[in-house]
Amino acid sequence: MPFESLSERLSASLKKVRGQRTLTEENMSDMLREIRLALLEADVNFQVVKEFIDNVRSKALGEDVLSSLTPGQMVVKIVHEELVELLGSTVSELDLSRKPTVIMMVGLQGSGKTTTSGKLANLLVKKNQKKPLLVACDVYRPAAIEQLQTLGNSIQVPVFSRGTEAKPEDIAREAMDYARANDHDVVIIDTAGRLHVDEALMDELGRMEAIVHPSEILLVVDALTGQDIINVASSFNEKLHLTGAVLTKMDGDSRGGGALSIRHMTHVPIKFVATGEKLEAIDVFHPDRMADRILGMGDVMSLIEKAQDVIDERSVKKSMSHLQQGTFGLDDMLESMRQVQRLGPLSGILKMMPGMPNNIPNFKDEDAQKRLKEIEAIILSMTPEERRDPSIIKASRKQRIAKGCGKEVAAINRLLKQYEQSKVFMNQMNAMTGGKKRPSAAPNPNRKKERHKKKKKR
Amino acid sequence: MGLFSKIKEKFVGRSVAQNDKYVAGLDKSSTGLSERINQLAARYRTIDEDYFEELENILIMSDVGVNMVMKIVDEIKKEVRLENITDPQKINEIIIDKMFVIYANDSYMTTDIQYAKEGLTVILMVGVNGAGKTTTIAKLAYRMLQEGKKVVLAAGDTFRAGAVDQLAVWADRLEVPVVKGKEGGDPSAVVFDAIKKAKEMNADVLICDTAGRLQNKVNLMHELEKTNRIIQREIPDGPHETLLVIDATTGQNGVSQASEFSKITNVTGIVLTKMDGTAKGGIVLSIKDQLNIPVKFIGLGEKLDDLQEFDLEQYIYGLCRRLMES
Numbered sequence: 001m002p003f004e005s006l007s008e009r010l011s012a013s014l015k016k017v018r019g020q021r022t023l024t025e026e027n028m029s030d031m032l033r034e035i036r037l038a039l040l041e042a043d044v045n046f047q048v049v050k051e052f053i054d055n056v057r058s059k060a061l062g063e064d065v066l067s068s069l070t071p072g073q074m075v076v077k078i079v080h081e082e083l084v085e086l087l088g089s090t091v092s093e094l095d096l097s098r099k100p101t102v103i104m105m106v107g108l109q110g111s112g113k114t115t116t117s118g119k120l121a122n123l124l125v126k127k128n129q130k131k132p133l134l135v136a137c138d139v140y141r142p143a144a145i146e147q148l149q150t151l152g153n154s155i156q157v158p159v160f161s162r163g164t165e166a167k168p169e170d171i172a173r174e175a176m177d178y179a180r181a182n183d184h185d186v187v188i189i190d191t192a193g194r195l196h197v198d199e200a201l202m203d204e205l206g207r208m209e210a211i212v213h214p215s216e217i218l219l220v221v222d223a224l225t226g227q228d229i230i231n232v233a234s235s236f237n238e239k240l241h242l243t244g245a246v247l248t249k250m251d252g253d254s255r256g257g258g259a260l261s262i263r264h265m266t267h268v269p270i271k272f273v274a275t276g277e278k279l280e281a282i283d284v285f286h287p288d289r290m291a292d293r294i295l296g297m298g299d300v301m302s303l304i305e306k307a308q309d310v311i312d313e314r315s316v317k318k319s320m321s322h323l324q325q326g327t328f329g330l331d332d333m334l335e336s337m338r339q340v341q342r343l344g345p346l347s348g349i350l351k352m353m354p355g356m357p358n359n360i361p362n363f364k365d366e367d368a369q370k371r372l373k374e375i376e377a378i379i380l381s382m383t384p385e386e387r388r389d390p391s392i393i394k395a396s397r398k399q400r401i402a403k404g405c406g407k408e409v410a411a412i413n414r415l416l417k418q419y420e421q422s423k424v425f426m427n428q429m430n431a432m433t434g435g436k437k438r439p440s441a442a443p444n445p446n447r448k449k450e451r452h453k454k455k456k457k458r
Numbered sequence: 459m460g461l462f463s464k465i466k467e468k469f470v471g472r473s474v475a476q477n478d479k480y481v482a483g484l485d486k487s488s489t490g491l492s493e494r495i496n497q498l499a500a501r502y503r504t505i506d507e508d509y510f511e512e513l514e515n516i517l518i519m520s521d522v523g524v525n526m527v528m529k530i531v532d533e534i535k536k537e538v539r540l541e542n543i544t545d546p547q548k549i550n551e552i553i554i555d556k557m558f559v560i561y562a563n564d565s566y567m568t569t570d571i572q573y574a575k576e577g578l579t580v581i582l583m584v585g586v587n588g589a590g591k592t593t594t595i596a597k598l599a600y601r602m603l604q605e606g607k608k609v610v611l612a613a614g615d616t617f618r619a620g621a622v623d624q625l626a627v628w629a630d631r632l633e634v635p636v637v638k639g640k641e642g643g644d645p646s647a648v649v650f651d652a653i654k655k656a657k658e659m660n661a662d663v664l665i666c667d668t669a670g671r672l673q674n675k676v677n678l679m680h681e682l683e684k685t686n687r688i689i690q691r692e693i694p695d696g697p698h699e700t701l702l703v704i705d706a707t708t709g710q711n712g713v714s715q716a717s718e719f720s721k722i723t724n725v726t727g728i729v730l731t732k733m734d735g736t737a738k739g740g741i742v743l744s745i746k747d748q749l750n751i752p753v754k755f756i757g758l759g760e761k762l763d764d765l766q767e768f769d770l771e772q773y774i775y776g777l778c779r780r781l782m783e784s
Contacts, residue, residue, distance in 0.1 A: 110590055196735070
């Protein structure tokens with residue numbers, strides 16, 4: 001990642017304000033410059049940055065530094081609050097009151113209108129129990145209609161199309177009649193991508209608006225967009241009555257500062273963010289999370305949500321109870337490592353944690369993955385007894401395991417050592433979180449296995 | 459110095475026809491940059507810190523990377539101090555020189571397609587979603603057909619709904635064969651089949667489409683790596699060109715795109731698309747600076763012949779025209 005988080009950026013300029021009671025023009029100037037650069041790197045439009053910095057400056061000036069915060073944290077706090085305010089402090093929803101509700105999707109080429117139309121239809125079916133109709137008005141790009149039809153088929157939402165010969169205005173008009181006749185309560189109109197400077201095509205959108213009277217006109221914007229977003233959003237907003245924006249490709253590693261620019265320049269709220277290739281990957285927009293992302297401050301909420309999505313609660317509970325009973329075995333260790341792995345590349349997870357440096361030196365996801373593979377291979381070459389109680393693994397068993405998984409004995413020793421360490425760590429965590437430690441004499445998970453061992457020796 | 463006067467001499471005063479479409483396409487974007495620098499010069503009597511901060515903003519507006527802007531402005535500051543310039547009107551020349559000397563960076567640049575010495579030339583197209591890969595392929599194929607080459611297309615985007623159809627429609631219009639696989643199938647298999655077919659047909663060029671992918675998607679990047687590997691296995695010196703398609707509206711993220719795609723494939727050039735809007739695509743300067751990947755083509759519209767070779771001098775002229783003519 002080429003970006004540094006704001007807190008990192010600020011650390012150098014913080015020396016100036018360390019130990020100072022109030023924030024002054026003078027002690028803040030370096031910090032404000034760093035904030036400016038951070039915002040610019042996040043693709044926030046420079047005009048917006050300028051006004052923003054002025055606002056922050058006047059808000060922060062003379063502010064007493066709260067006793068619990070360092071001056072740097074104080075500034076970040078002000079910046080964060082200001083960002084959230086700018087992005088809109090409430091979540092804004094779609095207006096679905098009219099019947100049928102018409103939603104028009106507009107934007108530049110390649111911003112993701114068609115895919116987003118499909119996602120939105122899916123969301124309206126699943127969440128709002130609506131019966132949407134998708135309308136294919138992109139008659140220009142080859143196979144755009146087929147794309148919408150494929151999407152519609154996969155979510156069982158009908159797609160209205162009149163081929164590529166009809167005029168988009170006529171398609172929209174006919175679609176309205178069709179929707180009324182077939183009892184569709186939402187009509188989502190996918191329009192062709194166009195440049196905001198293309199007057200003929202922009203006029204076409206204006207005419208379409210006049211025909212279908214949409215409740216919502218959503219501007220679909222790519223989160224990777226740079227400074228030009230402001231021209232795009234303003235032009236579309238001048239021509240049409242935009243009611244909201246959808247920020248797509250938010251699963252990329254861009255900061256998405258364009259959201260701030262759109263909101264600031266057009267006052268159009270961001271309503272959704274699209275976060276992936278799957279049709280479920282659409283989410284309502286949360287201003288506070290966006291503020292964190294723009295600042296590179298880590299996004300704990302998203303991490304927690306992601307964890308809830310992918311972690312299998314039952315297996316975690318099982319590991320936890322083993323831990324509490326003092327029977328945390330290699331199986332449990334492997335399982336917990338797998339769970340973490342499912343959250344995605346480790347560097348990504350670490351990035352989402354506040355306070356983590358963005359560039360963790362010498363950390364490679366591939367290494368972590370390789371290591372997990374190795375551990376998996378070794379553990380899976382053990383017998384269930386060995387996994388439950390690794391203390392029985394002595395030289396000859398090690399030899400057998402090594403042969404089984406094709407690794408050196410040293411690798412097995414390494415794993416056993418790691419297991420011991422994590423067991424100690426887990427026990428400490430357990431003690432800290434109030435889990436009762438069993439009296440050491442009580443459980444003896446080895447009993448059964450000891451017998452087993454003896455048998456074997458005979 | 460040199461560059462400024464060289465370009466000025468070359469382009470200013472020429473008829474519009476000579477600079478043709480290229481400048482026309484860049485015209486919309488040029489108003490921003492050069493006009494603003496001129497306005498800036500008009501507003502400031504002396505060159506001071508505020509002047510430089512505004513200059514930074516103007517450069518950033520073109521999506522030039524933040525770090526690079528700082529580098530350029532620092533260089534300008536140095537030059538200004540050395541030459542003892544106080545009049546903002548005289549600074550234009552230095553700005554242009556510094557900006558583009560960094561791009562050129564005395565490296566050898568060519569916009570020519572590197573064809574195979576003999577046999578089949580394989581071109582792999584990569585990029586994020588919605589950058590314009592498929593459309594660019596059609597334009598590129600059209601160009602090569604004009605040169606009398608026999609072209610085959612591989613519909614390697616098996617993921618996105620309608621992507622195969624999109625390429626097929628273009629192939630139909632161009633009357634070139636396209637090798638398709640199943641939607642949702644393995645793109646490497648499609649590319650493999652396409653190589654076989656292209657060889658059988660004795661084609662000159664095979665252009666492989668791939669699905670758009672965000673550069674931080676590990677699995678999708680692995681998939682691309684595999685496709686690349688298959689090409690290398692079948693055509694030992696291929697792919698002869700790997701072109702990264704970048705949308706001109708892309709901001710700071712462009713550098714990350716270029717660096718991540720370069721880790722997986724050997725990106726030999728960039729196609730900067732959608733240059734007919736108001737975006738300036740300044741991020742290509744940063745990409746060249748940091749990764750030394752040159753721009754080979756720019757896309758200026760939706761028609762088949764709207765693909766032009768990237769000409770640095772003309773690009774500069776387009777961007778800064780008003781600076782030179784004023």
